[in-house]
Amino acid sequence: MNWSLSDLMKHKEPLHFTESLDLKADLVSRMAEILDVKDIQVDGYAIKDRGAVLISAQVTGRIVVPSSRSLQPVDLKLDFTINEYYVAQGTSLERFDATDTVLSVEDDQIDFSKAVADNIILQIPMQIFSPEEINGEVPMPTGEGWQVISEQDEQEAQTKQVDPRLAKLKDLLHSENNESE
Structure with a gap:
């Protein structure tokens, strides 16, 4: 044109x-x-x-x-x-x-x-x-030693994963509660 x-x-x-x-x-x-x-x-x-x-x-x-x-x-x-x-x-x-x-x-x-x-x-x-x-009907690509994950899966993994420093504090609080009883 x-x-x-x-x-x-x-x-x-x-x-x-x-x-x-x-x-x-x-x-x-x-x-x-x-x-x-x-x-x-x-x-x-x-x-x-x-x-x-x-x-x-x-x-x-x-x-x-x-x-x-x-x-x-x-x-x-x-x-x-x-x-x-x-x-x-x-x-x-x-x-x-x-x-x-x-x-x-x-x-x-x-x-x-x-x-x-x-x-x-x-x-x-x-x-x-x-x-x-x-729609999630196709699996995410994967390979040797790697995989693609969705943002939602990443967020769920982060909420389930506990920071090791916080885990020690949790154990400390748990032991203090047991001692006070």
Whole structure:
């Protein structure tokens, strides 16, 4: 999806677009953790606003990435919105809010496919688990001399484990109670 910024600025009415994108090669080359990309659909509008072009689009699709725990493929659903302003290079940005995403356009060309790919990468969570791993249906990984335990198991182990210094105090209190009787 490539557009000319000057052409979009000439439009009096919003430009509606609906596209299916094949971003697999681009995304896999940029991020090796992405195993597959499926059904990327973009539906949105390009609107002239504040001397710039606002592109607002809804992106849906699926990506496959490895689980953080088991490295098994996990299918992640994508459904997010992109709102980005595009301005000519050298334009003053004072008229935009600090929270607005404003991108400077070089050579009068907007490559919105690249913006979609960038935003897909931003949607990938730091930790990814399969539904089975989340529900505890899959055992935690183990190896020779190590094992992965959940935070809950760690907390339970810490509450059961008695600090040796406190154990000596407990014995001391117990012996004092026996002497006083």
